[in-house]
Amino acid sequence: MDDSLFRALADPTRRKILELLTAKDLTAGEIAEQFPIAFASVSHHLGVLKAADLVAAEREGQFIRYRLNTTVFQEVVRYFMTRFGGANNA
Amino acid sequence: MDDSLFRALADPTRRKILELLTAKDLTAGEIAEQFPIAFASVSHHLGVLKAADLVAAEREGQFIRYRLNTTVFQEVVRYFMTRFGGANNA
DNA sequence: GACATATTTAGATATTTGTATAAATATCTC
DNA sequence: GAGATATTTATACAAATATCTAAATATGTC
Numbered sequence: 001m002d003d004s005l006f007r008a009l010a011d012p013t014r015r016k017i018l019e020l021l022t023a024k025d026l027t028a029g030e031i032a033e034q035f036p037i038a039f040a041s042v043s044h045h046l047g048v049l050k051a052a053d054l055v056a057a058e059r060e061g062q063f064i065r066y067r068l069n070t071t072v073f074q075e076v077v078r079y080f081m082t083r084f085g086g087a088n089n090a
Numbered sequence: 091m092d093d094s095l096f097r098a099l100a101d102p103t104r105r106k107i108l109e110l111l112t113a114k115d116l117t118a119g120e121i122a123e124q125f126p127i128a129f130a131s132v133s134h135h136l137g138v139l140k141a142a143d144l145v146a147a148e149r150e151g152q153f154i155r156y157r158l159n160t161t162v163f164q165e166v167v168r169y170f171m172t173r174f175g176g177a178n179n180a
Numbered sequence: 181g182a183c184a185t186a187t188t189t190a191g192a193t194a195t196t197t198g199t200a201t202a203a204a205t206a207t208c209t210c
Numbered sequence: 211g212a213g214a215t216a217t218t219t220a221t222a223c224a225a226a227t228a229t230c231t232a233a234a235t236a237t238g239t240c
Contacts, residue, residue, distance in 0.1 A: 001105075003102055006096075006099050006100045006105070007100045007226095007227095009096050009099070009100070010096045010097045010099070010100035011227090011228080012093050013228085015096070018173075018174070019173055022173055022174060027186080027187090028186075028187055028188085029185095029186060029187080032187090037228085037229065037230090038229070038230060038231080039186090039187075039188095040187085040188075040189085040229085040230075040231080040232095041228070041229050041230075043187060043188055043189085044188090044189095044227095044228075044229080045228085046187095046188095047188080047189095048227095059236085059237085061186095061237065061238070062185060062186050062187085062236075062237045062238060063185095063186065063187085063237090064186080064187065064188090068174065070174060073170055073174040076170055077167055077170045077171060080163055080166055080167045080170075081167060083108075083109055083112055084108070084112060084158065084160060084163040097197095101197090101198080103198085117216080117217095118216075118217055118218090119215095119216060119217080122217090127198085127199065127200085128199070128200060128201080129216090129217075129218095130199085130200075130201080130202090130217085130218075130219085131198070131199050131200070133217060133218055133219085134197095134198075134199080134218090134219095135198085136217095136218095137218080137219095138197095149206085149207085149217095151207065151208070151216095152206075152207045152208060152215060152216050152217085153207090153215095153216065153217085154216075154217065154218090
């Protein structure tokens with residue numbers, strides 16, 4: 001299991017970004033608006049998420065649109081279920 | 091979802107400790123033996139895992155025995171499945 | 181090409197974190 | 211209670227990280 005994945009998930013801002021992307025794909029600006037920190041800081045977080053392959057980015061004219069990479073989340077769930085038997089939940 | 095949980099999972103040594111505890115409960119010393127770092131450093135990691143409620147500790151004479159708290163892992167899996175739809179894996 | 185908008189990259193700084201050594205605490209045995 | 215073993219706590223420090231401002235890059239419009 002890639003170390004960058006868990007490190008990426010360790011930050012609450014990044015987890016919030018992922019939750020936002022659950023609803024729909026968003027541009028970097030739309031994401032940055034949701035946080036009280038500088039756009040450049042959000043851009044940094046997006047870079048971390050992308051490096052961990054948790055999101056994918058695609059340019060759309062001036063904008064860059066981000067979307068969740070759900071495949072990786074399935075890997076995370078599988079990691080926990082196989083190693084720690086988390087499957088037997090109600 | 092508690093921030094300390096994901097931060098605790100972000101370190102590879104701590105994830106290895108959790109995997110060791112999957113097989114069976116272990117004392118602090120038995121755990122520390124498995125790593126090339128100082129016992130005190132492993133103790134620190136155990137403290138982080140305990141603070142995140144990922145493990146529980148119980149004194150056994152001179153020793154302190156650690157065990158996985160599987161309940162929390164189920165919460166992690168639930169977190170990912172509900173938010174990111176990771177349930178539909180093969 | 182000049183200017184505006186969207187986003188990232190670069191450089192700086194303060195905080196957090198992983199590790200080490202040394203000291204402290206707890207239990208056991210004599 | 212003195213000494214041995216097991217573990218944690220205290221302190222220090224280097225490395226990683228989250229944030230900022232400013233500069234750079236990319237696209238669109240005129």
